[in-house]
Amino acid sequence: MNMDDIFSQFGDIFGGGGGGFSGFGGFGGGGGQRRVKGSNLRIRVSLTLEEIANGTEKKIKVKRKVQAEGTTYKTCSTCNGTGQVTRITNTILGRMQTASPCTACGGAGQTIDKKPADADAHGLKVKEETVTIKIPAGVEDGMQLKVSHKGNEAPGNGIPGDLLVAIEEKPHPSLQREGDNLHYDLYISYSEAVLGASREIDTVSGKVRIKIDEGVQSGKILRLRGKGISNINGYGKGDLLVHVNVWTPKVLNKEQKEFFEKMATDDNFQPNPEKSDKSFFEKVKDMFS
């Protein structure tokens, strides 16, 4: 399997030749008789973050052209099976010999002899097949995987095209992805911030319980090492960064209001950041280091 974005480098090299294998993806090998390559097929696969995190296997139904049973081939009479036609022209420099792909057979050296009624002009017919696609961990939205030879087949001794799989990432309800790292926004109440708490959070491998220390500051980032996405190149796993947000009540009753008014002048309620309480920008810097 190849991660490279290899959209067909082969255009339609030869034009429409009568009865030949024209219009296929390209050639294999060089010189003389050529192996025609079937065209590539493209599909999309939609994956959850959980599937991406650890890699998965997908069975996908694909409609691909395959050689119809009962199709037979014969040697191309135009090029006698060589796949090339030579032309000799007289020029002022003398006789010149040029070779070009045979247009009658598209360079394959073969043409259709007999084919069943349900096959197309190239002796192919569409068949639904289930293809197993191995998705490595760490793929990203927009990436393309190549499954070799699972595209459309080519006639005769041709080689099948490839199946190109475009990756789509389904949005996760509570986790945001940033490369191999994941972010989770945790909202805790004012009381939980003051008294400490134990909360369950989502990860790509199920729920995990974390402890929030008493006196936690809003904006604190808790790093759960190795709880992110596996790197696609095998460089370990990313982290899960839990962002602590303290939820401030918007409406207070009389009693609560009186309490907080009293605390407004209490020394214990005055901000007093220590060196260990990093500023937001230091934390962001930390996240990327």
Ligand SMILES: [Zn+2]
């Ligand atoms: Zn030919």
